[in-house]
Amino acid sequence: MTAKIIDGKAVAQALRDKVKVEVAALEKKLGRKLGLAVVLVGNNPASEVYVRNKTRASQEVDIEPRDYKRDASITEAELLGLVAQLNADNTVDGILVQLPLPDHIDATRVLNAIAPEKDVDGFHPVNVGQLATGLQAIAPATPSGCVVLAKTVRNSLAGLEAVIVGRSNIVGKPLVQLLLQENATVTVAHSKTKDLPGVCRRADLLFVAIGKPEFVRGDWIKPGATVIDVGINRIQGEGGKSKIVGDVAFNEAMKVASAVTPVPGGVGPMTIACLLSNTLYAAAMRAGIKPAKL
Ligand code: NDP
Secondary structure (H helix, E strand, O other): OOOEEOOHHHHHHHHHHHHHHHHHHHHHHHOOOOEEEEEEEOOOHHHHHHHHHHHHHHHHOOOEEEEEEEOOOOOHHHHHHHHHHHHHOOOOOEEEEOOOOOOOOOHHHHHHHOOHHHEOOOOOHHHHHHHHOOOOOOOOHHHHHHHHHHHHHOOOOOOOEEEEEOOOOOOHHHHHHHHHHOOOEEEEEOOOOOOHHHHHOOOOEEEEOOOOOOOEOHHHOOOOOEEEEOOOEEEEOHHHOEEEEOOEOHHHHHHHOOEEOOOOOOHHHHHHHHHHHHHHHHHHHHOOOOOOOO
C-alpha cells in the first residue's frame, strides 16, 4: 500500500484564493483595505524569512501588510506602546508579533497586550479560553491548518481516534479543541507518555508536533491512518547538504498510512493561509459582519 500525499501547497493555494475573494468583498463593504501589522524585533534570520513570507502572502490576497521592524534594543515599554498604538488604529485588522523576542522582553506580556479581536495568531488568553469553551474565537493558524488537511482525505472526523503527539500552546493544545469540535476522540501524548508507539498505533488520525526529526516510525502507525506531520527539522542530508524533514519517517509512513503530509509542502503552507483567513475573520467580526465560511 502506498499512501496518498496530502498536497498542503495546493490546499493552501485554494484557501488563499477563497480568502482573496472574500477580502475584496469585505473591503468593498468597509470602504478601505484590510491591514495586517507584523512586528519584527531584531534580526533573527529565520524570523526575517517568516515575516517576508507572511508579507508576500498578504499582498497576494490584497491584505495590506504593515511591517514594523524594530531594533533589538527596543525596551519592553516601547514595544507595549507600539502594540497599544496598533490596537487603537482602526485600519489595522490583525496584529502579529513575530517570536522569539529578545530576552529582556517578556513575550507573554507583549502577546497579552494585543487586543483579542486583532490577535490573528490566536495566542491571547481570551481567544484560548473562548476556543476551549466552544465560543467564537480566533484559533491558532497551525492547528487550524492541520484540521483542514485531515478533512481533505476524511469526509468526517467524527468518532475517529485522534492522537496528538506534542502539547505546546501553539500546536498540540489548541488542536485538542479543534478536534473535539469535529467530534473526534482525542488523546494527547508528550515526553512523559508511556509506550508512545502503542498510543500512536491507536490513531486513525495521527498529528505529530514535537520537533524531533523522523522520530515517529512506520511501525508506530496504524494501517490506513491519516498522518499529519507538523515538525520542521533541518538535518544534514546526503553529501553534507542540509535538508528539511518532519517529525515522522516519511518513507516508512507512506508504506502503512492511507494519507501523509510531506515536509516541506504539508502543514507549513497552511499556517500562512490560515493566518490570512484569521485576518479576514477578525476584520469581519470587528465590523459586526458575519464572517464568510471558507
Ligand atoms: P515545543 O517544543 O513547544 O513542544 C514540543 C512538544 O513535543 C512538547 O509537548 C514535548 O513534550 C513533546 N515532545 C518532545 N519530545 C518528545 C518525545 N520524545 N516524545 C513525545 N513527545 C515529545 O514545539 P512546537 O509545538 O512549537 O513545535 C513542534 C514542531 O512543529 C517543531 O518542529 C516546529 O518547528 C514545528 N512547527 C511547525 C509549524 C508549521 O507551520 N508547520 C508551526 C509551529 C511549529 P513535553 O510537553 O512533555 O515537554
